[in-house]
Amino acid sequence: MADKVIYLREKPASPADERNFKIKYAELLNPAQLAAVTHRDGPLLVIAGAGSGKTRTLIYRVARLIESGVPPGAILLLTFTRRAAQEMLRRAEQLVGDRAGAVAGGTFHSFANNVLRRHGAPMGLKPNFTILDRSDMEDVINLIRTRMGLGSRERRFPKKSTIAEAISMARNKRRALEEEIEIDFPHLSEHQTEILALAKNYESYKRERALLDYDDLLYRLAELLEQYENVRRRLSDSYRYIMIDEYQDTNLIQADLVRLLAMNHSNVMAVGDDAQSIYSFRGANFRNIMDFPTIFPGAKIVKLEENYRSIQGILDVANDVISRAGEKYTKALFTQREGGFRPYLVRAQDEHMQSRFVAQRILELREEGVELSEIAVLFRSSFHSFDLELELQRRDIPFIKRGGFKFIETAHIKDVLAHLRVIANPQDAVSWLRVLTLVKGIGHRTAERTIDALVASDDPATAVSKFAEKARGGSEGGLKRLGALLAELRAGEKRPPEQIAMTLEYYLPVMREAYADDYPKRERDLEHFQNLTERYKSLEQMLADMALEPPSDSLDGVLATDSEDEHMTLTTIHSAKGLEWKVVFLIWAADGRFPGPQSVGDDEIEEERRLMYVASTRARDELYLSYPIHMFDRSFGFVMGRVSRFLEDVPAELLQSATLQESEET
DNA sequence: TACAAGTAAGTTTTT
């Protein structure tokens, strides 16, 4: 065993030392930002209001550390999406050059993935484990449910997605499943016994087959750090400066991971804004940000309150919305940006009129010289933009849509991936199920029986071919072709693009039969998918990426823009987190849509309010809030819509009200 | 017995 490494702290920087730095930090940052950036050792909490230069502060701190002689590889930057991490590192590179590229960065999940593959062996984890995304998780649950013979008669059993949600939520909130059901899913209580048994089986099922779902990535990393002191020590020694962005959206396990990783040095910088906590549905707990000083005693706290993004008129509305929050840090954003614009509150007759208004205003903005990339339309739920998407298409306004259904989640992409996943991890029974049921003449029953034998065999390709010989019910030919494909995929050193090409050759005819009505569309998706995976050299890496950071374009977006042409953005508020545009539209700012019908409890309403705050602070220069007064409700037909309760009480002088009218000309 | 096709209900946000 190697000696413990002791790092000597550098002398604290005195003002004279500033000359040693190439970057003139004091000139480029405001006093609060500077305090955060020049902070060197020990815990630091930065409460950063919307648009207060949070990202800038993080980037300059990375640069500062590197300039002070900290090896870039000793810096760990945990962010909410990998896109955010990459963007930050790119900007850091502009400051200090290539060195910044060596900074370790990514999401908690991708970090956990890497650590577990490298150091998971002592706890019996195979390095080729498969990551289950949400729909894989649901597939497994469904499979186990059928095996257990649950819900076949009398009582209708809850949907797999509901069960998956309950199981995941319990883990993210660190609760017993029983307790979780009692609190958040009382309507499932009549099936509690079965669900608990199912959850137990789900756990062992994953363990036996080297499958990890999203929650497992975090949990098993915590387990590794807690139970294997030498691993924890090694990681803590190699990542001596840890920074976490969007700390208000971490959950209890993530907070624990930070504590464990920082145990040797306490060099942790957490950045966040309690007013922007919008992921409690995923177990995020904004209390983490408040408890930070308790977990890391002596934490220095810096507040960034000056907003550099929005004009005052927009901030006034945002401040007013959040001022009615039940519980909050008092923090009022202010700006030195002048400008007389007041946000619009636009009342439309119906949804389509709302869409036409947005499209028309966008065309006007383009006339005024505003680039499309500077315009975004935000909404609470992905489906809220359907009508608008049609209208934009009709008027040839190019857009991409972020959030909502992703094209990587479509059946045909998952089908192709499943073939590759069984190559990477032959124990991956979920993928086997997918692969086998695609063969004509094989349904769930036959597939399930076959899988156990396949998982146990060393050479699945040959095993499949053997099954082909004994097959009945017309599955012989299909199985034979499948066996040949698998053998080919495994043979020699092949790269992902090659493997995908081979899989497609096998899969395309299968798909044409399975999705006879719309296969041309799916073929185009697969082509797009091929382009995306062109750069991968390792199959494992590609599969992990697809599960952890799938390309965020939605299907609609991919089809709407043929190329990398300039385009505007449609996005859910959640996916708009951390981003900004010159002009922002928020559609469906109507009670019943935002907040939606499912937000009933006080906590839920409070989170919706923070969402409204996040949405309105994305805009730099212009903000348009709109709602239709006639809206369709599936049970009541057309009902009167009213403005979202979060905007209802905003003083009239802060907003410009407008009503849309059909022009008289014919 | 097992697969395939057909029918009737429910729909947020994401790593």
Add this chain to the structure above:
DNA sequence: CTTACTTGTA
């Protein structure tokens, strides 16, 4: 549009 259960066919 998806999912859970029902009915029809080999």
